[in-house]
Amino acid sequence: MSDQKKNFRLEEFKHREGIDPDKTWTMLEHAIHEIYNQNISGLSYEVLYRNAYNMVLHKFGDKLYSGLVETMTARLKEIARSLEATQGGSFLEEMNKKWNDHNKALKMIREIMMYMDRIYIPHAGKTPVDQLGLNLWRENVIYSNQISTRLLNALLELVYGERTGEVINRGLFRNITKMLMDLGPSVYGQEFETQFLLVSAEFYQAESQKLIECCACGDFLKIAESRMKQEIDRVSYYLDPMTEKKITNVVEKVMIENNLLILIHMDSGLVSMLCNDKYEDLGRMYKLFRRVANGLFKIYEVMTSHIKESGKQLVMDRDRLKDPVEFGVSEDDIEITLDKVMMLFRYLQEKDEFESYYKRHLAKRLLYGKTVSDDVERSFIVKLRTECGYQFTSKLEGMFTDMKTSRDTMQGFYTSHPKLRDGPTLTVQVLTAEVWPTQSIVTCNLPAEMSELCEKFQSYYLGMHMGRKLSWQTDMGTADLKATFGKGQKHQLNVSTYQMCVLMLFNNADRLSYKEIEQATKIPSSNLKSCLQSLALVKKRNVLRKEPMSKDVGEDDAFFVNDKFRSKLYKVKIGTVVAQKESEPEKLETRKRVEEDRKPLIEATIVRIMKSRKLLDHNNLVAEVTKQLQSRFLPNPTAVKKHIESLIEREFLERDARDRKMYRYLY
Template sequence: MAPSTSTAATPSQRARSEVNETWAYLEKNVDNVMNKLQEGLDMKTYMGVYTAVHNFCTSQKATVAPPASSPGNLQSTHRGAHLLGEELYSLLGEYLSQHLKLVLDNSASHVDEALLTYYIREWKRYTDAAKYNNHLFRYLNRHWVKREMDEGKKNVYDVYTLHLVKWRDDFFGKVHEKVMAAVLKLVEKQRNGETIDQLQVKAIVESFVSLGLDEHDSTKSTLDVYRLNFERPFLNATKDYYDQESQRFVADNSVVEYMKKAETRLDEEKERVGLYLHPDIMKKLMDTCNESLITAHTLLLRDEFQVLLDSERTDDLARMYKLLARIKDGLEPLRARFELHVRKAGLAAIDKVAAQGENFEPKVYVDALLQVHGKYQQLVNVAFTGESEFVRSLDNACKEFVNRNQICKSSSTKSPELLAKYTDQLLKKGAKAADESELEELLVQIMVVFKYIDDKDVFQKFYSRMLAKRLVHTNSVSDDAETSMISKLKEACGFEYTNKLQRMFQDVQISKDLNQSYKEHEDLLLGDSNSKRNLDSTYQILGTGFWPLNAPNTPFAPPAEINKAIESFGKFYDNKHNGRKLTWLWQLCKGELKANYVKMGKVPYTFQVSTYQMAMLLLFNDSEKIEYSEMAQLTNLNDETLEPALMILIKARVLNASDPKPGPGVSYTLNEGFKNKKLKVNLNITVKSEQKVEADETHKTIEEDRKLLLQAVIVRIMKGRKKLKHVQLVEEVINQVKSRFPPKIPDIKKNIDALMEKDYIERLDNDELAYIA
């Protein structure tokens, strides 16, 4: 017999044998985790696996063991453990690949929703196992994996991430298109009104998101996988779906019905994100839907805008606004159309007022402006959510028809003049405002129109003249209303605009105190004589520079009763303010006369008259009949003042005249058969001719004030700049003056030339101007 032989195993073979034995043990238990996790793993087995991994990774045996006395023994020990950790990691990866091949093979028999159910079930089983394995292989993560990652080695991950990478590379990459196709079918079913299992889609989305691993840092995640494999096909399918649906719907339905449909679809898609999509898709999904549902049909929607405006369909306009606001520049053409529509509406409203003739009330004109503005302001607020650009379109339209309309053709400053007159009507006693709150609301409305007026200086002139009369005649509805209006004007135009108005109020207050002092002074003079005053008078001292009032345009000889009173007050005032001169504004004075010759029952009538009328009527205390020439001589009034005053007395049947037309040779007597329904009869009436003269004078002062303002602004600019091009100076003047009135370029040039003649400015070369110090 031949002698038997035996071969001893080498260290390398023994190490390999131990690796195989250890891995066989680990693989069996990993397989149980992967396939039977629901059955659980007992603690003894768990600790056995955990210990095996620990021992495997810390074994001092290397594939080639160096001699124990080798100087490099310690390093070799670590190197051996390192190689064993790497081998375990590799074996685990190979196992996962084999496992996923079986999962992939089994998926082939599933389609559509069945595939989704299979995918979700396997994904959950796989990720649950991955978490469990991550605990079992914790020592491998903590030592070998961490060291490899710290050294910057690529394609090394913790055990849980390794599971995800393997799923992505070995399974997901081969089935994601089929999975996504099944998802899109489900979503389309839901869009078509069918009920679906939304949790399936949500689970798929979460899976796709979980697979987004950062190749450079395994501790971080990205949305790259989700965006490429879910988001992109989802958005493409969404676009195709709504492209087709919207085209079909538009062909069979009205634009309004289509807008309702688009609104519903957009709400559904937004809700869909919250139900089962990733939030990151929201903007792109909305952009996609906007493109298909709105942008593709923009012309159709815009063409319907005018129809909706004409028929005042606020809800549908709001719907259109919300849709077109979602796309870039979607609303711009609508704003232009809206502006044109409002302008036409405003002009049409004023045309109706103009059709009434020249004798319309200022209230009718202002109400027409406010009605158009209020109507479309409401539309902007409700349908267009008060959007600033639509507000600007409304403002532009209102500015246009307020300043340039049929009534303004005769005079470009008609709007501010009529607005000032309407304001005067509101603030006079006898105004029909029910209470303070209603009056305040009307003043707010006045400021709405005022905002749009170009010629704010015209309003100021007329308003200040009318305010002066209200204050002088003490017929303001209330001081609170007057101060409220002035404060509104001050807020709109600044302190300078209302400075004189406020000074007028101060004068009135000072005059009240002065009258009180004068009354006390008179009481001292009368003493205990119980003498009665012939004339119960009140005086107002008005500062010349602040009140827009002119001296009387006629000489006048006051009656003796009045002369005595004004001489007494004059002495009192001179003692208080030495050196001041009083100019009596007779045309603004008024009073009351008791007509003892005619009575209502036993009570005599009271005539409310101007001082001129008072002087004329008092003459009849001395004569029963007075001729025109005699009356003119005794009162010293010129014909322009005397004739209109007489006409009022004749028309009111206070006087009888030998000829209805005043003039030389005509005689007058008191009408002793005078009767009136009122005990107090107002004869102090302004005739239209006087109103026209006053308006003409106001316009003249406006022109003069504008000239002075332009020159003051030009000098102020040139004083600050020293030198300036002619064109630049004109531009700066326009910018500084336009808040008061829109200056005309020829007027600016004319005033520049006037200042040159006065040696404020000189012309240099190259069309440059210089200030002369």
């Protein structure tokens, strides 16, 4: 015969029956034992329920409850002894079986004691049957010293086995940890989780040490990432979800945080990854390092140092310094390179400071003919305009306009003065003062031939453009001179305007002192010394000689033409000795100019915002100004406040009479 589950409904009886409490409890006690013995075929749930009901009804609830506690306790102690005696690896299987049996028994007992659970227990302040069963299992089975230690060790051994590649019974593990969680969060934590985290830290500490000694950084990170995923997977299968953050923190701290500097500075570490385009490893390092304190900051420090050092090596490369155009790339790679530059540019906060330096270097390239291609320069400016807007690039584009206008102007000048083509020629670049980098006006005495040409050009230009003024920037020009040395050897020398002024003095003199040269040319002292140093002290370019011979130019030196000058090249470029990098005063001056340029931008932004909003509080105004200007630079809140005060003084704004932090637009 097949067993069929019978559905029945238990109801309260309508009349009281006299009972013998001892006899009734004896029958119920026997039934509880039979339930634990899984021998329930001879039991009548209706009779058992009625007897338990009658005991509560006749005020014997205390006897019923205490009897239940004593009976269940006795049975659970027997189960504990049975588990303690279990041999070999079947301990967890037996624990799981006994736990399931206990839950089945508890369910049946709860149905029998339903009336006691509903009426007696709430009034007497006792523990409900369900919770009572859990408490008694915890106290008599799990907290048994032998079982507690053995259970923990068995679970930790399974975890270790799985970490070292063994296949374990995850379902069994899940049942055991669920049992511990059902018994209460503190039970799971005390009996398993705390020790699990400690053992895990020890495991990963030992593994990290071993990997550091034998693995490359990229391989270490792969294993660390894999371990992280394994632990997350382990939690999802058979641990409490709350354990995930705790165990991942252990892996992060032990494998990553504790080895942070070692990993970064390994021979195969961050710099090697950057140099060898190990993008996958770099991405993995970023994802793992961002999980620990100071991880990304350490990456930032090392990357910053590497980039600075790499840049320094590039700009200090002697071979490349001879011809800076060598830093250009092939035309095929130009667009790719410019896109990479723009990617870096987007990370700059002080974009207006970049603009200041870029404009200065672009000016030199345009004026000295050092651009690889105007099309390339324009392409980059278009990218800057797309990124930052027309206002950012208007002056840069104006520089190109000036160069084209200057070429047209020179063509017109020589068309109107055809006879000038037979003698010395002049090329003038007329620069709009507001467009080009600010330069102090420096002049010198030009040779008579050139001075005459300059005067004719000035007359022509001012005749074409009424109301304009020309200021000559003699420190920014170049010249090509034809020179004859010694035994008639001829060369064409490409020199600066200052160098031309000095060299042409020797057409009428064999020997000149420093003082005589200074008096004749009126070149500023610092520029003159640099000029003479490049003419007399640079090996293979020393078209002059000086006495006494020394490494520096002094005011008591005398100079004469080097008749023994030789070069395999007909055209010889004589460079100017200049500082290889910007000096601190120059940096401060650049920064000062940038700050000055920011002032009108900040004030214009404040006025524009207030004109549209009419009334706005201080914090929101500063936030809006910052938002609108962040494409160029991040304004200092203190600076914004200072300009607000200035606008209030000039009566563009006023403070609200009732709220001093509120500003009102006045125009």
